[in-house]
Amino acid sequence: MAGIDPKFGEALKNYGAINFNACYNCGTCTAVCSLSTPENSFPREMIRLSVLGMEEELTSSLKPWLCYYCGECTTYCPQTANPGELMMSLRRWLTSKYDWTGLSGLLYKSLPLTIVAFLLVAIGVISFAASQAFNSETIMHYGHYFEMIAIGAVFAFILFPNIIRMWYFVMVRSGKKLSLTTYVKTSGELFIHMFTQKRSLGCDDNQFRWFEHFILVIGYLMLLFTTVFLDWFGSQNLFVILLGYVESALIFIITVDFVKSRIQKNREVSKNSQPSDWFFVIWLLLMGLTALLVRSFIGLGIIENNLWMYLIHLTVLAQWALIIVPFGKWTHFLYRSFAMYFEALLAKAN
Amino acid sequence: MKKKIGVYICHCGGNISDYVDVEKVKKSIEDEGGVYLAKTTMFACSDSNQKDMVDDIKGNELNGIVVASCSPKLHLTTFRNVSERADLNKYNYVHANIREQDSWAHSDDKNGATEKAILLVKAAIAKARLAEPLIPNKIQAQKAVAVIGGGIAGMKAAIALSDKDCPVYLIEKAPFVGGRVAQWGNMFTSNQTGEELITKLYHELIKRKNITLFTGAEVTHNAGSIGDFRLKVSVQPRYFTGTCEEKQLQQAIDACPVEVLDEFNFNLTKRKAIYRNAASEYPQTATIDMENCTRCGKCEAICDKIDLSQKEEILDLHVGSVLMATGFDPYTPAEGEYGYNEVDNVLTLPQFVRMLELSDKKLIRNGKEIKNIAYIYCVGSRQEEDGNTYCSRYCCTSAIHTSVEVKKKFPGVYNYHFNRGIRTYGKQELLYAESLQLGDIYLQGDEESLPEVSGESGKTMVKVKDILSAGRLIEVEADLVVLVTGMVPRADNSVGSMFKLPKGRDKFFNEIHMKLRPVETFIDGVTIAGACQGPKNIMESVNSALAAATKSYSYVSKGELETEPIVAEVDAELCSWCDACTAACPFDAISMTNESSKAIALINNSVCKGCGMCLPVCPTDALNLIAYSNNEIESMIDALAAG
Ligand SMILES: Cc1cc2nc3c(=O)[nH]c(=O)nc-3n(C[C@H](O)[C@H](O)[C@H](O)COP(=O)(O)OP(=O)(O)OC[C@H]3O[C@@H](n4cnc5c(N)ncnc54)[C@H](O)[C@@H]3O)c2cc1C
Numbered sequence: 001m002a003g004i005d006p007k008f009g010e011a012l013k014n015y016g017a018i019n020f021n022a023c024y025n026c027g028t029c030t031a032v033c034s035l036s037t038p039e040n041s042f043p044r045e046m047i048r049l050s051v052l053g054m055e056e057e058l059t060s061s062l063k064p065w066l067c068y069y070c071g072e073c074t075t076y077c078p079q080t081a082n083p084g085e086l087m088m089s090l091r092r093w094l095t096s097k098y099d100w101t102g103l104s105g106l107l108y109k110s111l112p113l114t115i116v117a118f119l120l121v122a123i124g125v126i127s128f129a130a131s132q133a134f135n136s137e138t139i140m141h142y143g144h145y146f147e148m149i150a151i152g153a154v155f156a157f158i159l160f161p162n163i164i165r166m167w168y169f170v171m172v173r174s175g176k177k178l179s180l181t182t183y184v185k186t187s188g189e190l191f192i193h194m195f196t197q198k199r200s201l202g203c204d205d206n207q208f209r210w211f212e213h214f215i216l217v218i219g220y221l222m223l224l225f226t227t228v229f230l231d232w233f234g235s236q237n238l239f240v241i242l243l244g245y246v247e248s249a250l251i252f253i254i255t256v257d258f259v260k261s262r263i264q265k266n267r268e269v270s271k272n273s274q275p276s277d278w279f280f281v282i283w284l285l286l287m288g289l290t291a292l293l294v295r296s297f298i299g300l301g302i303i304e305n306n307l308w309m310y311l312i313h314l315t316v317l318a319q320w321a322l323i324i325v326p327f328g329k330w331t332h333f334l335y336r337s338f339a340m341y342f343e344a345l346l347a348k349a350n
Numbered sequence: 351m352k353k354k355i356g357v358y359i360c361h362c363g364g365n366i367s368d369y370v371d372v373e374k375v376k377k378s379i380e381d382e383g384g385v386y387l388a389k390t391t392m393f394a395c396s397d398s399n400q401k402d403m404v405d406d407i408k409g410n411e412l413n414g415i416v417v418a419s420c421s422p423k424l425h426l427t428t429f430r431n432v433s434e435r436a437d438l439n440k441y442n443y444v445h446a447n448i449r450e451q452d453s454w455a456h457s458d459d460k461n462g463a464t465e466k467a468i469l470l471v472k473a474a475i476a477k478a479r480l481a482e483p484l485i486p487n488k489i490q491a492q493k494a495v496a497v498i499g500g501g502i503a504g505m506k507a508a509i510a511l512s513d514k515d516c517p518v519y520l521i522e523k524a525p526f527v528g529g530r531v532a533q534w535g536n537m538f539t540s541n542q543t544g545e546e547l548i549t550k551l552y553h554e555l556i557k558r559k560n561i562t563l564f565t566g567a568e569v570t571h572n573a574g575s576i577g578d579f580r581l582k583v584s585v586q587p588r589y590f591t592g593t594c595e596e597k598q599l600q601q602a603i604d605a606c607p608v609e610v611l612d613e614f615n616f617n618l619t620k621r622k623a624i625y626r627n628a629a630s631e632y633p634q635t636a637t638i639d640m641e642n643c644t645r646c647g648k649c650e651a652i653c654d655k656i657d658l659s660q661k662e663e664i665l666d667l668h669v670g671s672v673l674m675a676t677g678f679d680p681y682t683p684a685e686g687e688y689g690y691n692e693v694d695n696v697l698t699l700p701q702f703v704r705m706l707e708l709s710d711k712k713l714i715r716n717g718k719e720i721k722n723i724a725y726i727y728c729v730g731s732r733q734e735e736d737g738n739t740y741c742s743r744y745c746c747t748s749a750i751h752t753s754v755e756v757k758k759k760f761p762g763v764y765n766y767h768f769n770r771g772i773r774t775y776g777k778q779e780l781l782y783a784e785s786l787q788l789g790d791i792y793l794q795g796d797e798e799s800l801p802e803v804s805g806e807s808g809k810t811m812v813k814v815k816d817i818l819s820a821g822r823l824i825e826v827e828a829d830l831v832v833l834v835t836g837m838v839p840r841a842d843n844s845v846g847s848m849f850k851l852p853k854g855r856d857k858f859f860n861e862i863h864m865k866l867r868p869v870e871t872f873i874d875g876v877t878i879a880g881a882c883q884g885p886k887n888i889m890e891s892v893n894s895a896l897a898a899a900t901k902s903y904s905y906v907s908k909g910e911l912e913t914e915p916i917v918a919e920v921d922a923e924l925c926s927w928c929d930a931c932t933a934a935c936p937f938d939a940i941s942m943t944n945e946s947s948k949a950i951a952l953i954n955n956s957v958c959k960g961c962g963m964c965l966p967v968c969p970t971d972a973l974n975l976i977a978y979s980n981n982e983i984e985s986m987i988d989a990l991a992a993g
């Protein structure tokens with residue numbers, strides 16, 4: 001017997017859900033959704049569960065991750081209940097549910113708190129630079145290490161435990177038993193989806209956006225690799241240098257396009273931007289841009305006299321790595337990939 | 351006089367001629383006795399053909415016509431008018447239905463259909479040969495209308511009739527006018543209160559000199575028929591000769607030893623046998639409920655304006671038409687139906703509406719503040735076969751409207767609607783949208799999985815398999831369960847039986863035709879309005895009241911009425927008044943009369959519908975149905991059998 005909670009809907013509004021109460025369950029959204037299947041039907045069911053406030057069922061549901069927000073449902077909903085944005089809000093809400101620290105939820109719900117967090121990180125970076133007497137060599141040296149350490153720590157202490165929680169909510173609560181070999185054999189799904197996001201191609205009229213996303217993900221991951229492991233800023237290898245330029249330029253160009261469409265609101269997905277969405281695209285943009293500039297300054301040999309450029313880059317990087325990656329929208333990319341993986345596992349269990 | 355008959359056989363586009371060889375039909379009947387001319391036509395009802403018919407009739411001095419086409423339900427009047435335009439008595443036109451009764455029914459057998467058409471037309475010709483010109487009956491119509499029931503429908507009808515300069519008697523059984531509407535507070539969809547509406551209408555009523563209002567009044571007897579109804583009305587006294595001083599009245603009420611449940615509040619509260627009107631009840635004076643009064647005289651001793659010796663009055667009214675607007679009763683759930691009368695925080699929607707009116711700062715039931723309210727829809731409506739299978743129409747909207755009112759008046763309340771599909775048609779949909787926005791929760795069951803109410807260990811639980819979330823069993827703890835009860839016909843149907851008003855499948859008064867004659871009944875001269883005809887909200891009740899007022903007025907406006915001459919007639923020689931026919935007549939049109947000191951049957955021409963039910967039961971064959979005489983029918987049978 002399921003209990004219901006009319007207060008849940010109010011709470012979900014803090015995660016950006018709008019007007020979903022208007023839903024009268026006609027099912028148009030599910031009918032027009034090109035990713036919904038008879039076995040995995042959404043978004044109407046998700047709206048229904050949200051209206052009823054069936055938290056437990058929502059926590060173990062993967063459906064919010066199966067949606068790539070083409071926005072067809074929102075376009076056709078006769079009640080302007082905005083099912084697409086509801087799915088998006090559920091993703092934000094789920095992220096906060098998975099996050100053991102509870103910080104995701106706090107940051108989503110409060111813009112002032114988010115700004116404070118960004119400021120604190122910036123102050124941290126500047127104080128660190130001051131403690132090193134603004135010596136560019138040591139700062140850049142530690143900066144390089146910081147990237148590696150931050151990535152490792154965020155994964156080990158935040159993201160990994162959160163994935164385990166997600167696994168618990170979804171897989172353990174489902175009551176389905178799966179052998180370790182099945183987990184291993186199916187793991188291919190995880191990486192395919194992580195790198196290609198190929199499922200989003202199923203969204204109608206989504207080919208170009210998928211392509212942009214694909215290039216962005218590849219560019220981002222490669223830039224990470226190029227800076228952390230190939231030491232782009234220090235390398236003398238022409239190929240590495242050029243590679244880095246191309247990657248950061250790509251990130252910059254694509255994120256500019258994303259920002260533009262959020263400003264113009266020309267797609268369903270970009271009509272209702274939450275602060276977390278803005279931070280995500282803008283910081284990605286800034287990362288591409290500042291990395292490009294820093295590397296050019298290094299190339300031109302003017303970085304020592306213009307350390308501020310590197311400090312800006314480091315601040316952006318630190319904010320990205322300490323706030324957006326563990327608690328912000330970046331996690332969607334991770335959870336979505338795991339969702340596909342778990343989905344494939346559950347399908348095997350049936 | 352020898353008949354000169356014109357026969358017109360219609361193609362009906364192809365509806366008839368695709369299956370019936372109309373040319374062959376024409377050839378086959380051309381030589382029938384009396385046929386002067388025979389034609390086929392693409393559309394008999396077309397203007398051009400109508401004109402040709404008029405020319406034919408006039409030019410050839412035809413004295414009978416036969417039209418073979420679609421059902422007479424569609425075009426009987428059309429061709430009667432053609433006859434009249436050609437100065438031919440309209441009863442000399444005979445119709446043969448060769449579409450519904452032939453071409454459509456036998457589309458698989460063209461030869462058979464053609465043969466049948468020939469016979470049907472021949473039979474019609476046989477009847478036309480014997481048809482006689484007839485003159486419609488004329489009867490006097492008393493220019494006055496009795497409106498029975500002073501609810502919102504009756505009040506609006508009375509005002510509309512009065513505005514047409516027609517005297518009206520408005521007869522209300524209760525001591526006050528206003529009906530159910532007086533019981534409701536803020537209402538959908540205009541957000542006015544019942545009090546506001548009734549106050550407005552009452553002042554309109556009493557302003558009009560040609561409306562006579564009787565409260566506490568009931569029709570006890572009816573004789574006569576359309577144009578000439580003779581009613582006996584019993585009027586109960588109020589037992590007041592004037593208005594008591596406020597303080598004295600209160601003392602009198604306090605002194606009254608009789609306490610009964612107050613029906614105005616659907617038994618939520620009690621009142622004395624002497625009681626005040628509610629603010630929405632008119633006329634605004636106290637009254638005494640004689641059914642419960644013990645005549646102890648205590649009140650009389652306090653206020654000298656109270657007079658227990660007043661007697662009922664019997665009045666005779668003479669009217670040309672009766673407009674019935676007796677309204678509805680809210681459905682009373684059976685014992686234990688969704689916990690009714692078993693679980694103590696279960697009540698009906700009408701009760702809840704009153705409870706809201708009576709509640710002030712907090713909504714409290716049994717000393718506990720109400721936070722969670724469960725509404726169970728369709729109680730007493732949309733039941734299984736044998737029950738009330740109909741939808742009561744008003745209740746979805748009313749429940750939603752009430753729940754929105756609750757939320758506005760008592761913030762912090764949560765509403766749970768256990769419905770079976772919301773039917774807030776038209777503009778009422780906006781209320782549903784508003785309620786969704788307020789965060790109300792809608793759970794939907796169906797006839798296979800109705801909600802269940804249980805009250806154990808001080809908790810009232812309502813559960814249902816919600817078909818909108820894949821049949822999940824969902825349970826809600828409710829502080830109050832509101833049964834959204836439908837409308838049923840008035841339990842007391844004595845006035846309906848008195849007028850022999852037919853009832854429909856749903857047991858409400860029935861109209862002749864839902865779409866084309868929506869306020870007329872089979873009892874000529876009696877119209878119906880408001881919720882006595884079936885579940886209606888106020889707008890619909892008032893719409894039908896205005897329509898019924900116009901229809902009733904049309905019966906009496908000219909002072910004279912024409913009725914069909916096709917009625918039964920009695921052969922005084924043959925009739926021996928065995929009384930068999932009175933029982934056979936469904937319309938009470940036959941009574942006994944004395945003609946040259948012999949008892950014989952008398953047909954009331956304005957009541958007889960020409961149905962012919964009395965003919966076969968007459969042992970001496972003394973009855974004849976005009977235009978369907980034995981001769982005519984036999985000649986038709988002969989024509990049909992000859993084939
Ligand atoms: C809980 C509830 C809430 C509602 N809320 C709304 C709302 O918000 N908005 C809306 O549009 N509609 C509402 N309705 C519907 C509305 O009440 C009806 O549409 C309206 O009452 C119908 O009016 P009526 O005159 O046909 O019948 P009634 O109101 O029933 O009046 C009939 C009158 O006839 C009298 N009578 C009966 N028998 C006799 C007799 N034999 N002789 C003489 N008099 C007789 C009765 O005493 C009564 O005064 C509601 C209904 C309910 C049950």
Ligand code: SF4
Pocket residue numbers: 022023024025026027028029030044047073076077078079080081082083
């Ligand atoms: S299309 Fe709109 S109203 Fe219909 S089910 Fe989806 S969200 Fe609800």
Ligand code: SF4
Pocket residue numbers: 727728729731732740741742743744745746747770771772773834836
């Ligand atoms: S109006 Fe609504 S509550 Fe009333 S019977 Fe119809 S469906 Fe049921």
